[in-house]
Amino acid sequence: MMCEACPRKCRIDREKAVGVCRSPAAFRVARAALHYWEEPCISGKNGSGTVFFSGCSLQCVYCQNGEISRENKGTEISDKRFIDICENLIAQGAENINLVTPTHYADRLVSVLQTYKPSVPVVWNTSGYETVETLQKLDGLVDIYLTDFKYIRPDKALRYSRAADYPEVVKAALAEMNRQQPQDMFDENGMLKKGLIIRHLVLPSNTNSSLAVLDFLSKAYPARMLSLMAQYTPCGDLADFPEINRQITKREYEKVVAHALNLGLENVLLQKRSSSDKNFIPTFDFI
Numbered sequence: 001m002m003c004e005a006c007p008r009k010c011r012i013d014r015e016k017a018v019g020v021c022r023s024p025a026a027f028r029v030a031r032a033a034l035h036y037w038e039e040p041c042i043s044g045k046n047g048s049g050t051v052f053f054s055g056c057s058l059q060c061v062y063c064q065n066g067e068i069s070r071e072n073k074g075t076e077i078s079d080k081r082f083i084d085i086c087e088n089l090i091a092q093g094a095e096n097i098n099l100v101t102p103t104h105y106a107d108r109l110v111s112v113l114q115t116y117k118p119s120v121p122v123v124w125n126t127s128g129y130e131t132v133e134t135l136q137k138l139d140g141l142v143d144i145y146l147t148d149f150k151y152i153r154p155d156k157a158l159r160y161s162r163a164a165d166y167p168e169v170v171k172a173a174l175a176e177m178n179r180q181q182p183q184d185m186f187d188e189n190g191m192l193k194k195g196l197i198i199r200h201l202v203l204p205s206n207t208n209s210s211l212a213v214l215d216f217l218s219k220a221y222p223a224r225m226l227s228l229m230a231q232y233t234p235c236g237d238l239a240d241f242p243e244i245n246r247q248i249t250k251r252e253y254e255k256v257v258a259h260a261l262n263l264g265l266e267n268v269l270l271q272k273r274s275s276s277d278k279n280f281i282p283t284f285d286f287i
Helices: 079-091 103-113 132-137 154-161 166-180 207-220 250-262
Strands: 027-035 048-053 075-077 097-100 122-126 144-148 192-201 225-229
Touching (some): 048 079, 075 079, 079 097, 225 250
Parallel strands (some): 048 097, 122 144, 144 192, 192 225
């Protein structure tokens, strides 16, 4: 089967070769564990049951998970083993099953989730680089979309992720996610059961781009939850990208936050700058 799971549309038979995501057809997983550092309504007290897939279709130059997204470290597992992992996380008290960077395994996940429905919400934790066609296959299978909105300027998307089409792709993807989950639903403990969270990672030397993202979101999705992330940590070889080879400053983050408030956005989650620390990058123990 020729793979068209993501907007790259490599059309490669992943039983025989790999495309941009560098991933085989079978699930390759680098970590499965309770995770306590997502948004509060995702992690809660018990932790989010994260399953980190190896490989990535976007390949950002600054990815803090480059060990698995670019180097593709991990272990191939069967569909049954994936279900067993999810059930083990639920038995540990996971608030949800959080599928991290799942896009390149979308077709396989659709097949599994059509027969296996976890007893907790399913979170689609994505870069936002999704085709509408793939998202439509997930309709009714995914409870929470936890999506990035990284760039609104094609030149930035090209420079940092080799995806000049990212802005138009993410806008269309976000519209489909919003259609599927038009309203946030919480339980009595404030945990999100259904809904949409839009994440934006503030990059150093790129605050004007962040402001443009907020301008768009304030008009298109003013009531949706927005997570403004200060956790950017320079990782990998950034010699050719000196402008992002540092943490963001207090002034940069406050500029973006102030703009969000000035736009009247009220459903905004903020992050401490102390979250920019490699100690928060999980250990990929390659199950």
